[in-house]
Amino acid sequence: MPDASPQPGRRRRRGLGLAALTGLSLVATPLAAAPVSAAPAGDALVISEVFARGGSAGAAYSNRYVELYNPTGAEIALGGLSIQYRSATGTAAPTTTVPLTGAVPAGGHFLLAGASNGTSGAALPAADQSANGLNMAAAGGTLFLVDGVSPLAAPPTGAADQPDAVLDLVGYGSSNTYESAVATAPSLTQTIARAETTTGDTDVNAADFALGAPTPQTAGAGGSPEPTTPPTTPPAEVPTVAVREIQGTGDASPLVGRTVTTTGVVTARYPSGGYNGYVIQTAGTGGESARTASDAVFVFSSASVGSVAVGDHLRITGVVSEYNGLTELTPTSAAAVVRLDGPAAAAVPAAVTVPRTDAEREVLESMLIAPQGAYTVTDTFDLNSFGSIGLAAGETPLLTPTEVARPGSAELAAVVADNAARAITLDDGASLNFLGAAANKAIPLPYLTPTEPIRVGAPAVFSRPVVLDYRNGGWAFQPTTQLTVENAAEVQPATFANTRQAQPEAVGGDVSIASFNVLNYFTTTGDSIAGCTFYTDRDGDPVTVNSGCDARGAANADDLERQQAKIVTAINSLGAGVVSLEEIENSAKFGEPRDEALATLTAALNAALGSEVWAYVPSPAALPALADEDVIRTAFIYKKSAIEPVGESVVLNDTVNFSNARKPLAQEFRLIGDSASEFVAIVNHFKSKGSGSGADADQGDGQGASNASRVAQATALVAFADRLRAEKATELVYLLGDFNAYSKEDPVKVITDAGYIDQGAKDGKYSYSFDGAVGSLDHVFASPAADATVTGVDTWNINSGESVALEYSRFDYNATIFYDTSAYRSSDHDPVVVGLDLPETAPVTIDVATTASTKRLAVLRTLTVSAVNNGPETVSIEITTVYGSKTRTSVKPGQSFTVKTVTLLSPIKAGTAAIAVTSPDGNTRTYQQAYRGA
Missing domain, CATH: 2.60.40.1260 (Lamin Tail domain)
Incomplete structure (x- = not known):
């Protein structure tokens, strides 16, 4: 996955002064x-x-x-x-x-x-x-x-x-x-x-x-x-100007540094949360259909914000400035803010869709807005830290450009431009970092609750006006005061649809395979290794490893239990028969058997189900030198009742192309006892996008760093798959895993140019969310023959679109506990599930015969239908002809069930016999066999 700090923090802050926390007189009352x-x-x-x-x-x-x-x-x-x-x-x-x-x-x-x-x-x-x-x-x-x-x-x-x-x-x-x-x-x-x-x-x-x-x-x-001689001429009179003159028609005020007087109606106020000011808008404005300048401005004044109220009509004398792109007016003194008597027309929320260009947004800066049209959640990452939500105008989230367009193409440039035009932040009216000081961590996050998730792809519906604001290098919708859990019913400007799915969409087939990145599942906890440093919760207790050691997962046994519970719920809900795992601990790196963590996870899956449903594929005898392996690895688990491995697994021991990545792991599988269904699955975890130099340096084309390594890894993977296809004598090959490459990037092109078909492209969903855009780093590729077996695909969006606040690694970071044992945010990648209808040896041999014989002048005709159980299990067989149905409920392997029908004088007409075979799990398959008349 792209490297990203788990504890992001990137906004500038304004301090919250004592004046913002106390009631202050509006006019010239001195501060106390x-x-x-x-x-x-x-x-x-x-x-x-x-x-x-x-x-x-x-x-x-x-x-x-x-x-x-x-x-x-x-x-x-x-x-x-x-x-x-x-x-x-x-x-x-x-x-x-x-x-x-x-x-x-x-x-x-x-x-x-x-x-x-x-x-x-x-x-x-x-x-x-x-x-x-x-x-x-x-x-x-x-x-x-x-x-x-x-x-x-x-x-x-x-x-x-x-x-x-x-x-x-x-x-x-x-x-x-x-x-x-x-x-x-x-x-x-x-x-x-x-x-x-x-x-x-x-x-x-x-x-x-x-x-x-x-x-x-x-x-x-x-x-x-x-002492200086008093001036002989009086100082210049402070000019009175309209707010739109302060704003001007460009991206900065033409009056920066000048002292001016203006009037306006208060439309929003932020006495708490760090903004330390309020917004005034020229009385009666906002409803115009066309405009060239904004009629609103932010007043930065911790001294007076506590004394003004929404609806007040004010005259303010202050200095004009630009603060990180936002035009502001700072009163020259407490006496410079005067409440005007008499009625004033209220500002009218401008009913507009979010403009697509900065210039169009500038003419609405700080104005009251009633957002029109559709909006979709596209980013939830900063919700955990700054209480803000990334939105995209329209009905879809923003797309990672290289997910849908080739690097360097005109199409890619068009996606970049469209993302910039559609992006807007929904903020909380505050500059608080909820991951900052202890006092901030004690404040419940706005918007998000344990029962009302906010997910990438969910529609956002506005019900209250907002202020169009520019801070921290981007445009945002601000509520008209700081949003808190306590005032949400009156202040929160938008609501969000719950788009969660309790289980993947049905994909059909005899069996399904899935890929799942389990986000640094380590059974070696950080507290067992000297030198580990940790990310901590709001009480200072360690939660997950930060640095200083080779472990990457949970800090201690309690944290591991929380992490494991979510992963177990997710995998047991997949409905898959084979699951490839990425980012699981390589226990050999910690002095344990290589499969120790894999065995622990498998045991936890079975314990949750109450029976031995899952088994893991053991590591092969032939392995790379331990020094050439990473601390994380790939693996396979499978359901024993449906699937069995054929032979030993194989690790591609390529220390050149995979020196900075996990080496591919291959295993041949088949439906139990059925050689006709044999297929090869290869799990992968290519180099991430977060580092690289020389040929691996970020080329600025959208593919990130280490792209050259990923191309080399894709090339080596294709050769490895070709070799196994020949060795195993099968055309059914599936390449699964976290390829750390979006769908139109060079490594994916290497694989698809070799004839493999990307199954994830069939469901229109995406497995990863990064920097406010969606795309798929996780793929299942099928050879042409394997593609013909695919019955359905679903990318189960349980992780990438959910707030990181739900992760085990953010347990007790906030006053609100968001953690539960559900599948949601069990990882940062979404699992991909693919249904397969594999070739099979028929479970029964069917023999149908018709005969005619004469006995004492009478003509006897016989229809004989016989079915032999060729499978490994005792089954129920029902034989149906036009003459009726008969069933034997317990036909053991190798036994036969025969039904004879004898007619006297009447002919047996040509027809079809139906043989229904029901396995112990209740699955029924019907076979038909035509027969001649007699």
Whole structure:
């Protein structure tokens, strides 16, 4: 499968300030925030300015910098103090510590120069100190001024009290650590500077710091500045503009950096969850059929979000900015947000289908939307971590381009474009990472419940308006406030159909074969191996192996039991007679017999059924050197009542082409005792897409890394299959497994060009979901003669489309326990089931004869129908002719059952005898034999 981190996390975050959690007055009521640092107003050293864009294209200066300010009347020596930096999402010790030297003059500044991204921008004034390792992120981070030169030991996040050694703290942008409320992140040309350094530190980053032009000042620049002559002309009046003028007609506002006044009706508010703001839309807008600019804008204000309500008509004076592509308005002060009296027309949700281009979406940015048309779930991966769901406009999920189009083709480019045009995220109105801090893990996930699954391919039906929003590099539908389990009945904007199937579709045939990747089923648990590290649940208990050892599965016996229970349910529900397994432990790598894990799984399958239904195919005597094998392997299990192996299994000992993959395993099978039904099955697990260099480097054509290896493996597999076909004297060959190649990629083409037919292509379903698109990495290929035996195909979608929250490996990650012992999310791949009608030796020999004889002038005619049981089991035989039916319920192997019909004078007309043979399992087959008249 494609390599992917089991613990993804990829969004930027904004910190949740104290102001967002308390009721604040709308107009000019001052904030009453509890202090969190040891810097009382006007009598201690503070951080006065932060510039985090040094050297970037368009930046004002070539280096980052931190400026300190001394508001006292005496010089402050810096020996023993340090500046420390931690990333926006960090929770451990700061990653950068800069011990300070020198002093800050009374009423003066100190300039600490940091790292540079390049050569753009002017040179800084001669800095008082330089630290090339000080590399603050522009989007967000936290700076600590510390009494000490050792890194702080995991300072707390949020607005929590900091250690006494912290003299001052600035959290900006997406930082998770701040004083009361986070400061706004700057643009390329802006800095974060104290609004009035002479008034001291209020311990509210959002209030103390404002965006402005960079003004780096050094100790050499002197102390308090000389008084300046008041301007002779009044400052320019703040212009009043419509929201659509703020938005403009392009992808960024034409008014970035300017202070403006506008009005609008509140349509959505996010006082919790991290957005720290609300949306206003020009009164009465939204119902227009055509537009050139959006009439809505996001207001970033943790200070006022708690005091506004949906429906309020507001006048706001604020600074226009672009935050990661979203146009925002940040009020200049608490008094800059005014509730207007009198009625205002409500905003009208725009009834639109999601536009296909960014330009078309821009003119609806932040507006209230009533989504029209069909939407389909296409991605559930981020639901477990960020509470978001990937949707595709239309009735189908997005397709992995190389599933349906050849690499490099015009058709592939068309699929890529269509995916981009149809993709939209349904978010939860929050920036929380539910896999992050312990407090977040204690919040139940939105949307998903243990009884209401959300699955790839399921229709999404909207019943409430949403806001069209742009964050984290993509467009999203946001509910009008943070969605929680508690408010879902009033807030959740969409519902989802439950598309689960309790069992695969019927595929027909005498027997079925299946392929199933069991996602690192290891009976050697991580806790038994020194050096293993683990992914842990919300209590810190290990769940599954992360790294540090060769084990890849469960952390301990309890976790293994949970993993095994789901796999057992899935396999026992397949209805297959032969199952190929991929990604099962190679126990020889852990000092055990090679089949130990396979035997354990087989025993668990039988225990669940209460009888010895399954058996496993033993490893062959001839095996590659253990050093040439992987810690995972392939295997076969089969149902003993229907199937038996013929001879020993065979491993392809090819250490060249399969040096980085699992070697194919072949076994000949047949229906019990019937040589006419013999066939060869070969299970495979090709190299994954996640790594490779040289010829195996990702070529950028959609096939991922290591494609050259997979092509070589496909070529070697075809040769191996040809050899076995000749050795076993059969034309019935099936290639099964996880090929780590989508249906139009080069390795699959090698196999199909050799004459094999991809059975998975027949059911229109897909076995894998990755990066928001579906495709099939798992295949069953049949030789032409084998293809003629196929009666049906089903890809049973129990895994790939389900949320990863249901996996055993995510047990107790969230306040809601999603785990159960069902088949759903027993793996990340879906099993593929293929029905076969194999050639058979007839279970009975039929003999029908008619005779005529004369006895004492009478003509006797006799119809004799005889059936001999050629099979291995005692059967019931019913013989039917036009003269009636007779049954013998217990005909042992080798015994015959004969029915004679004698007529006197009347002729026996030509006809057909029907012989029905019923096996002990209740399966009945009927054979017919014509006979002549007499």
